[in-house]
Amino acid sequence: MNSVSKKCNCCGKEIIEEQGVYKEEWLEIIKDWGYFSGKDMERHHLIVCETCYDKWVSGFCIPPEVTEQTEVL
Template identity: 50%
Template sequence: MSRKGNVIYCNNCGGRICTEEQKMKASFLTISKEWGYFSNRKDGTVHSMDICEACYDLLVESFAIPPVTEEITEYL
C-alpha cells in the first residue's frame, strides 16, 4: 500500500492514482496478501500494494498466461 495522507500512489511507478475519496471512481488494482507459514521468510506479514491501470496493463502483457477475463453482467 502506498498512501500518503489521503492520496493513493502506484507502488510500481510512484505515480499518483487518486485520493481516498475518489477511489470508488478510479480504476486501479489493490493487492493485499497475508503470507502464511509456507511462504519463504515472509510468514506472519501482510503485503499491500496499489498498482495503477497503466502498470497493470504492462504487468499483464509480461505474463506467460493471461488472466482469466469474464464479462460482468451486473455493474456495481
C-alpha cells in the same frame, strides 16, 4: 475528512482523486503470507495503476482470465 492519497507502487504515480471521487481505477492487493511462504506472518499491501497493470500482465505466461461483469444482486 482527509482522504489518503493513493500512489501506484510500481511507478509512483498518484491516483487522481477529486472531491472523494477517484478519476481512474487501480489494482489493490493485500496478501497475508503464511507459514509455507518465506514471508510468514507478513501482510503485503500494494497498489498498481491501470497502466502498470497492463504492462505487468502483458508479461504473464498465461494472461488474466477476462469475463464480462454481470450485476450482482
